[in-house]
Amino acid sequence: MTIGADRYGSRADTLVFLACVALSVAAMSVPQTWRDPIAKALRQTVLAPLLDLQEESELLRTSKARFAAIEAQRDSAALAATFLPELRSENARLRGLLGLENRLPPGYVAAEVLPQSLPTSPPAIVTSAGAKEGVKPLAAALSPEGLVGIVGTVDAHTSVVVTWAHPEFRASAMTSDGSVYGIVAPHGTAGGGVWLLELRGVPYRQNVPEGTLVLTSGLGGVFPRGIPIGTVVGVVATNEEWEKTYILRPAVHPAAVSHLIILTGPHAGGDLRSAFEAAGEAP
Amino acid sequence: MRRTDKYRFALVLVILVALHFSVRSRLGDERVAPDFLLLALLIYTIRSKPGQSAAAGFVVGLLRDALAPASFGAGALAHTLVGYLSAWGKAVFFAENLMVNGFLFFGGTWIRNLVVVLASGKLRGSMLVWELLFWSPLQGITTALVGMFVLWAFKGWLAIRLADR
Numbered sequence: 001m002t003i004g005a006d007r008y009g010s011r012a013d014t015l016v017f018l019a020c021v022a023l024s025v026a027a028m029s030v031p032q033t034w035r036d037p038i039a040k041a042l043r044q045t046v047l048a049p050l051l052d053l054q055e056e057s058e059l060l061r062t063s064k065a066r067f068a069a070i071e072a073q074r075d076s077a078a079l080a081a082t083f084l085p086e087l088r089s090e091n092a093r094l095r096g097l098l099g100l101e102n103r104l105p106p107g108y109v110a111a112e113v114l115p116q117s118l119p120t121s122p123p124a125i126v127t128s129a130g131a132k133e134g135v136k137p138l139a140a141a142l143s144p145e146g147l148v149g150i151v152g153t154v155d156a157h158t159s160v161v162v163t164w165a166h167p168e169f170r171a172s173a174m175t176s177d178g179s180v181y182g183i184v185a186p187h188g189t190a191g192g193g194v195w196l197l198e199l200r201g202v203p204y205r206q207n208v209p210e211g212t213l214v215l216t217s218g219l220g221g222v223f224p225r226g227i228p229i230g231t232v233v234g235v236v237a238t239n240e241e242w243e244k245t246y247i248l249r250p251a252v253h254p255a256a257v258s259h260l261i262i263l264t265g266p267h268a269g270g271d272l273r274s275a276f277e278a279a280g281e282a283p
Numbered sequence: 284m285r286r287t288d289k290y291r292f293a294l295v296l297v298i299l300v301a302l303h304f305s306v307r308s309r310l311g312d313e314r315v316a317p318d319f320l321l322l323a324l325l326i327y328t329i330r331s332k333p334g335q336s337a338a339a340g341f342v343v344g345l346l347r348d349a350l351a352p353a354s355f356g357a358g359a360l361a362h363t364l365v366g367y368l369s370a371w372g373k374a375v376f377f378a379e380n381l382m383v384n385g386f387l388f389f390g391g392t393w394i395r396n397l398v399v400v401l402a403s404g405k406l407r408g409s410m411l412v413w414e415l416l417f418w419s420p421l422q423g424i425t426t427a428l429v430g431m432f433v434l435w436a437f438k439g440w441l442a443i444r445l446a447d448r
Contacts, residue, residue, distance in 0.1 A: 013334030013367075020341035020363040027345065028356030028402065035355045042349035050304045051350075057305040115313045116350045123405065124353040153352070160352055 036153045043126075043155050051114065051158055055128045058112050062258070107265015109133045111141075113258055114158070123166040125149075127260055130157040134264040138222055142261045146228030146251030146276065147171065147216060151262060159262070163254035164197060164229070173199060173229055174217040180206050181217055184229050187247060197230050197248040204242050208232050214248055215273065224263065226273030291440035292330065295433065299323035310425075314418040317429040318392060320347065324362060325391045325430065326441065328370040329384070340366025354403030361398035365391045381431055388430035392423035 030038075043051065111129035129135050131154050139151040141161045149163035162169060165186055173184040180202055187196040199214055212232045218225030230248030303319035310316040324343050328336040344362030348355045369391055396419040400406045406414055434441065 010332070010334070013332055013337070013371075016334035017337040017363070017367045020337045020367075021360065023341060024344065024356055024360035024363055026356075027348065027359055030356075035352065039349040039352050039355060042346060047346060047349060050300070053301065054304040054308070058308060061309055114350075115308050116347070124351065126350055166353065 039160075040153055040155055043158060048157075051126075054114050055112065055157075058114065058128070062112070108261050108263050109135060111135075111159070111260045111262055113260060123163055123254075124152065125161050125163060125254060125257070127159050127161055127262070128157070129260075129262055130155045130159050132156050135159045135262050136264065140216075140223050140227065140263045142227060142263070143252045143257050143259070144276075146230070147223065148252050148254060148257055148260055150222065161260065161262075164250060164252075165195065165254050171223055171229060172217045172219040173214050175208055175232075176213040176215055180208055181219070182246075184214065184248065195250070195253065196233075197250050198236060199232070199246040199248055200243070202244045202246060204244055206244075208235075208244075208246050210234065218271070225271045226276065228276050288440070291437075295437050295440055296323045296327060299326070299433070315421045315425060317425040318395075318422060319429070321362070321365070321392055321395060322388060322426055322430045322433070324366055325369055325388055326433065328366055329373055329441070331370055333367050333370040333374070336370035337363050337367035340364070354399060354405055357399045357402035360402050361395045364398055365395045368394070381434060384434055385427040385431045388427040389420075389423040392426045393419050396422070 027035075027038075109129045111127040111133075114126045114128055116126065127141070135151055135154050137151055137154055141148045141151060141163075147164065149161045149166070149169065152160045152162040154160075164171070164184070167186055169186060171184045172181070174181045182199045182201040184197050184199055187198045199208070202208065210232055214229045214232065216223040216225060216227040216229060228251040230250045232246050233249045234247045236245040236247060299319045300323055303323075307313075307316050307319060320343060324336075324340055327339055331339070340362035341359050343366075344359035347358040347362070351358065369387060373387070393415075397415060400411060400414055
């Protein structure tokens with residue numbers, strides 16, 4: 001059958017179209033408390049086999065790169081074994097090569113980012129780890145470079161991570177020497193600074209030099225202390241006379257993240273600075 | 284139309300959906316890689332009435348919104364509009380020609396992205412300009428090229444007479 005003139009729109013077509021538009025507008029208007037269960041139900045039912053397919057495909061895609069990385073690790077380990085006679089120091093070198101995962105205290109899960117094609121994807125990303133893997137809401141999502149975001153909603157085998165680029169993201173932060181505290185939030189939604197962060201609420205008399213590393217402070221109990229957030233690159237011109245706001249270059253760009261580590265254990269009171277310092281020193 | 288044609292048509296759509304969730308991430312930057320899901324919707328609209336196409340667009344959009352919760356509802360609205368306009372436009376204006384269908388795929392992709400970014404309000408300023416004038420046209424081109432290949436390769440299965448007019 002080919003296209004025919006019988007396919008011109010009828011009144012019923014127009015009514016269906018208007019109903020779909022109305023439902024779409026209603027979906028945009030529903031509060032977050034309704035929106036998340038609807039999205040979660042769709043991900044767990046209709047989309048579940050498709051997400052499984054995507055996860056398998058991602059595993060297949062990255063397996064070659066992981067094989068090369070493992071080969072490189074093996075070669076490095078063999079080289080280290082040649083030069084280091086003592087088993088203890090050899091083990092220390094191998095642990096150093098294995099990356100951030102081994103430096104974290106127990107209680108984390110590795111997850112892959114399941115990329116989506118809509119242009120608004122970076123503020124919230126879907127990952128391949130969910131409740132079955134131990135992920136809980138409000139868990140911190142990390143990459144070896146620093147903080148990526150926080151887990152929003154959790155399904156059985158997937159979870160949604162709200163990245164720092166989301167307009168509602170906030171984190172209690174401090175400078176690396178612990179002398180200055182503030183709140184980190186996205187810098188804005190327009191212009192060239194859209195992918196920057198800002199450190200707000202710094203007392204006016206306290207100066208933070210450019211290049212200072214900003215970490216999570218651990219205050220509030222959501223993020224553990226010591227996760228890199230970004231580096232100070234400037235100060236925002238403001239009329240406020242009692243506080244300053246500094247611009248940060250983020251440690252991690254959400255669009256560049258392909259794998260995540262989601263903390264699942266009781267890290268809230270811990271300090272992860274040593275794990276990330278070791279990451280900077282790793283070969 | 285033979286009964287088997289209907290199944291072949293559905294099979295092509297299923298293949299496109301499977302490609303979206305399996306192969307797409309290997310085709311480069313996700314802002315540029317062809318959107319197989321939207322392509323399946325646009326091919327569906329070629330043989331469907333505007334009302335059916337709008338409903339299919341709404342369902343596809345809502346499912347995508349579940350995967351990008353930051354802009355929930357915007358995808359449903361965008362796919363509904365694109366589905367309806369594509370089916371209506373095909374019936375009223377467009378000839379059955381491979382290039383014309385290519386332009387339809389390109390325009391559908393661009394309009395979908397336009398509606399999503401405007402309705403969600405997540406992108407503004409230079410980010411919006413870059414999205415609409417650079418990334419969306421690139422994605423439209425890749426989607427159109429894949430769509431034209433699918434129409435050419437499966438024209439018998441899709442029961443479309445591409446060279447008639």
